[in-house]
Amino acid sequence: MFESSKDWKVESLESWNRVAFEILKHFPEQKIFALYGEMGVGKTTLVKCFCKALGVTEEAVSPTFSLVNEYSGTQKIYHFDLYRLNSPEELLDIGFEEYLSDGAFCFIEWPELAEPFLPNDMVKLWLEWNEEGRIVKSE
Numbered sequence: 068m069f070e071s072s073k074d075w076k077v078e079s080l081e082s083w084n085r086v087a088f089e090i091l092k093h094f095p096e097q098k099i100f101a102l103y104g105e106m107g108v109g110k111t112t113l114v115k116c117f118c119k120a121l122g123v124t125e126e127a128v129s130p131t132f133s134l135v136n137e138y139s140g141t142q143k144i145y146h147f148d149l150y151r152l153n154s155p156e157e158l159l160d161i162g163f164e165e166y167l168s169d170g171a172f173c174f175i176e177w178p179e180l181a182e183p184f185l186p187n188d189m190v191k192l193w194l195e196w197n198e199e200g201r202i203v204k205s206e
Contacts, residue, residue, distance in 0.1 A: 077109065077201040086203055087116035090192070093205070097190045099167065101178035104194030109201055113194065114146050114174045121172060129176075134161055143171035150177040158184060 073093055075086045090100075100117070102110040111129045118127040122140030130136040130148045138144040145166050152158065158181055167173060167184065175181060191206040 073205050075203040076199065077203065083109070083112050083116045084119060087113055088120045090190075090203065090205070091117065091120055094190050097188065098171065099173045099175070099186060099189040100192055101175045101181070101185060101189055102192050102194065103178065105196070108194040108196060110176045110194055111148070113192075113203065114176065117172070117174055118144055118146070135166065143169065145169070145171050145173045147173065147175040147181075148177060149175065149180055152177075152180050155180050155183060 075089060077083055077086055094100075102113065104110055115127040118138050118140060121142060121144055123138045123144065124140075125138065127138060127146060128136065130146055131150060134147060134149065134151070136146045138146065147163075147166075149158070158164075163181065164184055167186070175185075178185065193204045193206070195202050195204065
């Protein structure tokens with residue numbers, strides 16, 4: 068695990084872009100990000116903002132049914148949504164390990180089943196609600 072925890076507050080819709088940029092700046096050497104949180108807390112919104120910060124000009128969309136979307140910006144980006152998976156074996160079927168070893172940015176929503184395949188130096192991000200709005204916490 069990468070040792071550099073920090074919290075970011077999301078005050079408004081517009082602040083998602085700032086938070087994504089700050090997270091990437093805070094973890095300049097990291098490429099694999101696991102996003103944890105309840106349904107609707109903003110995981111996909113944050114990934115869309117990561118893509119924008121990394122120079123993607125097309126609209127990033129949730130890969131809920133395709134499991135993974137690929138984008139090109141300043142670097143290659145893979146966006147995973149593993150919500151529908153039932154077993155780690157399904158990850159092997161889509162070539163998950165090859166995606167991780169590609170050197171591209173990987174943003175993984177619902178990463179629980181993927182944890183056995185994820186590197187120790189990935190960044191874990193927890194998205195939470197509180198009385199003041201949303202908080203993104205890193206570990």
